[in-house]
Amino acid sequence: xxxxxxxxxxxxxxxxxxxxxxxxxxxxxxxxxxxxxxxxxxxxxxxxxxxxxxxxxxxxxxxxxxxxxxxxxxxxxxxxxxxxxxxxxxxxxxxxxxxxxxxxxxxxxxxxxxxxxxxxxxxxxxxxxxxxxxxxxxxxxxxxxxxxxxxxxxxxxxxxxxxxxxxxxxxxxxxxxxxxxxxxxxxxxxxxxxxxxxxxxxxxxxxxxxxxxxxxxxxxxxxxxxxxxxxxxxxxxxxxxxxxxxxxxxxx
Numbered sequence: 702x703x704x705x706x707x708x709x710x711x712x713x714x715x716x717x718x719x720x721x722x723x724x725x726x727x728x729x730x731x732x733x734x735x736x737x738x739x740x741x742x743x744x745x746x747x748x749x750x751x752x753x754x755x756x757x758x759x760x761x762x763x764x765x766x767x768x769x770x771x772x773x774x775x776x777x778x779x780x781x782x783x784x785x786x787x788x789x790x791x792x793x794x795x796x797x798x799x800x801x802x803x804x805x806x807x808x809x810x811x812x813x814x815x816x817x818x819x820x821x822x823x824x825x826x827x828x829x830x831x832x833x834x835x836x837x838x839x840x841x842x843x844x845x846x847x848x849x850x851x852x853x854x855x856x857x858x859x860x861x862x863x864x865x866x867x868x869x870x871x872x873x874x875x876x877x878x879x880x881x882x883x884x885x886x887x888x889x890x891x892x893x894x895x896x897x898x899x900x901x902x903x904x905x906x907x908x909x910x911x912x913x914x915x916x917x918x919x920x921x922x923x924x925x926x927x928x929x930x931x932x933x934x935x936x937x938x939x940x941x942x943x944x945x946x947x948x949x950x951x952x953x
Contacts, residue, residue: 736795736848739777744855746771750778751821752807754814761786761869761876764810765824767852768803776803779852780810781828782843785867786874787893789835790828790842795849826858827865834867838892873898 733739746769757763761784768778775797782792796802810816828850832842868874875893877886877900890900 736851739797740795740848740851743769743777743852746777748821748856749776751819751824752816753819753824753827754810755817756814757783757785757827760814761874762791763814764816765827766807766810766816767821767824767856769852771797776800777852778803778806779849780806781824781846781849783827783831784835784876785827785831785865786869786876787835787838787889787898788840788875789831789833790846791878793843793845793849795845795852820861821853821856822858822861823863825853825856826861826863828853829858830865831867834873838873838896840889840892868898872896875900875902877902 748767749770750766750768752764752766754763754765757765763783763785765781765783766778768776771777776799777795777797779795780793781790783789784791796806807816832846835842873893873896875889875898877889881889886902890902893900
């Protein structure tokens with residue numbers, strides 16, 4: 702009798718330990734700084750908001766937001782800065798936080814353009830198709846895109862009936878960002894004009910060619926930091942910058 706009782710107690714303790722271990726693993730996943738761990742189950746979280754800036758298609762750039770509720774009651778949200786004229790997913794971030802932090806983020810973005818509610822499928826189609834369009838020009842999405850896109854898992858973009866035409870008048874239209882190096886600007890101008898596209902940049906190609914680019918010291922880490930926060934003023938402004946000059950192509 703005592704042996705059976707001892708066996709039952711051991712089995713009970715083993716179950717309790719297994720449950721405790723499972724809770725610890727769940728807590729570790731929920732608090733992990735690694736998005737591949739923390740967002741791994743995002744496809745099972747309900748979508749509570751899907752938003753796009755109303756001026757995205759007229760300005761050529763805008764923010765798209767997807768927000769999902771985690772099992773812990775927090776909001777996991779991804780923000781994509783999408784350039785529909787050329788560059789695809791220019792910037793992106795993800796965060797897991799409370800409703801107040803989410804609302805603050807939305808308010809900051811709305812200072813640059815009103816947001817409207819769309820279907821989750823619309824956001825998924827916009828983001829993925831913009832990334833595909835840019836990649837056809839050998840322009841890669843922001844480095845964090847592979848992580849933030851986890852918040853779009855389980856959302857089928859093919860279910861969005863809206864037609865989306867990227868570029869401007871059927872051609873890529875590159876607008877140079879204020880933080881892009883002369884090397885990068887010239888590289889992108891060459892890619893875009895090679896396929897019949899247009900551009901808007903502070904300097905014309907002849908001016909870029911005349912620059913002594915080797916004499917310009919660029920720290921890649923500094924450039925990464927400039928791109929790190931989608932809510933940076935420059936990032937929010939995206940392609941809407943003050944232009945010192947226009948190319949001859951655009952004057953025609």
